[in-house]
Amino acid sequence: MIHFLIALLFSSVSYAGDVLFIDLNNSKKEIDACEAGMKAANPEDNIYVLGAGGKIDADSIAASITEFEEGGASFDTIVISGHDGSGHFFGDNGDFL
Numbered sequence: 001m002i003h004f005l006i007a008l009l010f011s012s013v014s015y016a017g018d019v020l021f022i023d024l025n026n027s028k029k030e031i032d033a034c035e036a037g038m039k040a041a042n043p044e045d046n047i048y049v050l051g052a053g054g055k056i057d058a059d060s061i062a063a064s065i066t067e068f069e070e071g072g073a074s075f076d077t078i079v080i081s082g083h084d085g086s087g088h089f090f091g092d093n094g095d096f097l
Contacts, residue, residue: 017076020068022061023051024082024091034079048073051093058096 019038021031035047048068050056065075082091089096 017074018045018068019047019077019079020065020073020075021047021049021079022056022081022089023049024056024080024089024093024095026052026092027081028052030081046073048075054093056094056096060094061096 019034021034023031031047031049031052038045038047048064050061050064069075080089082089082093082095
């Protein structure tokens with residue numbers, strides 16, 4: 001069901017930029033579903049994944065965003081895969097406020 005909803009979201013919403021996927025849950029299936037929906041809507045855009053297979057925190061996220069943007073990325077969508085408690089996102093791969 002989650003795959004269908006993600007694909008529906010990206011196929012029904014018009015956007016013009018890249019996607020930053022912050023994977024705090026170590027969830028390959030969610031990344032794949034997000035990428036499939038995004039590519040169906042606009043094959044020219046890219047998905048940038050942080051946290052897949054490694055620990056991340058707010059500092060590493062900020063550094064990666066800067067690096068990606070210097071390389072030409074233009075983000076208009078951020079997807080956070082993790083748990084949320086009062087604005088605190090966390091999961092197996094790390095946490096940040």
